[in-house]
Amino acid sequence: MDKSLSSLSEAVSGIEDGATVMIGGFGGSGAPIELIHALIDRFLATGSPKNLTVVNNNAGNGHVGLAALIEQGMVAKLICSFPRSADPRVFTEKYLAGEIELELVPQGTLAERIRAGGAGIPAFYTPTSYGTDLAKGKPVEEFDGRPYVREHWLKADVALIKAHKGDRLGNLTFNKAARNFNPLMAMAASVTIVQVSEIVEPGAIDPESVVTPGIFVQGLVEVANPAQEEELNRANAVYPEKVA
Template sequence: MDKSVADRAAAVADIEDGMTIMVGGFGGSGAPIELIHALIDRFRATGSPGKLTIINNNAGNGRIGIAAMIDAGMVAKMICSFPRSADPRAFTEKYLVGDIGLELVPQGTLAERIRAGGAGIPAFYTPTSYGTELAKGKPVAEFDGRMYVQERWLRADVAIIKAELADRQGNLTYRKAARNFSPLMAAAASLTIVQATRIVEPGTIDPEQVITPGLFVNRIVEIADAQQEEALMRAEVAY
């Protein structure tokens, strides 16, 4: 099955208002900037999709990527570990006036909640956050003399991720640290959309090098000249 699509607009065309979207990336590493900006273009043209819940490691930087989505008024809630990162002004401005919600999740817990979503595990226990405000209202239990907090899985309607190589059947490799959250998110979403630096024919990628099997991928678009978040920030680009 050929999962490639012609362009970035077609890749994100059926994302709807109110959806929960997992966005790959650890800072700029692995951030699918072009797919995010395609969503912003559609919002500006049609007013949709809005009222989104975004799951990412942070809440965006500068005036590009997720931060640009927040600036545009597309995001109702962030689920993340670092709402304040290199340049968090977009999120900070909206949060201080009550225009965006926040669910703060420790980074390791965030990764495990996403992994649990992909593995079909609805809840698990972790000692992280016990005795803090982040554990307020959550079930707790004692195991072997230590207190643990119950955390629920995270699943999403859509995952938007960035890969290095993809074959037309959806098998993916990643470039170094760009691997980060993306394999977990691909497994935890109902629809996984990928921007890949290069799309190759099936059989081209050594099976031993495949990180995300095509089973978890629905749609791929080739973006050969993908932009890097940090470079855009240094150039003071505002999308």
């Protein structure tokens, strides 16, 4: 039952070419930077994984984290709500060059599609996007005199998420806004890999404080001082670091 892993490289070793990968975070809040960078390291060493479909709230910023994953050409399709964020130059260049596909989903709909995937709900109806290009080709039904668009669940092969504390059984707590998409993605993926600031023994977390139960977690790795995307971008960081 001990789900703790010895290294970041071990944590991402099972992700295959063509996988659908959910990556937690709301901008930099709750983004698993170290797990993403470990995935890039694996790709540079082995050429895999590639042709990924990534589900995230945005398209990454600068040249670190998700943006770095896209920059390496590992992502074939991005499903997100905000492709134009603070500094989305990497995604923008790839998209305009026809090198990455985009599925644009309103933020609330994105969250609900992920939640539905975790709850076993194949589809639901929402008024959001009705009458726009995003609703083209989707079934529409009327409820109480108002049109609603049918949306399908979102599930993933793997979720990479960031939590504050986890015990060896995989029970997780989150730090404030870092909670965002992470708990939903943990439920919607076949395999959930978590980076936590601290791994503790079972029983050290008050059960009333557990947000994500260990049943939804397959592995966790300790990253004691995780990087913050915004701080990396203020320092003009690039991953992998370019050698002069």
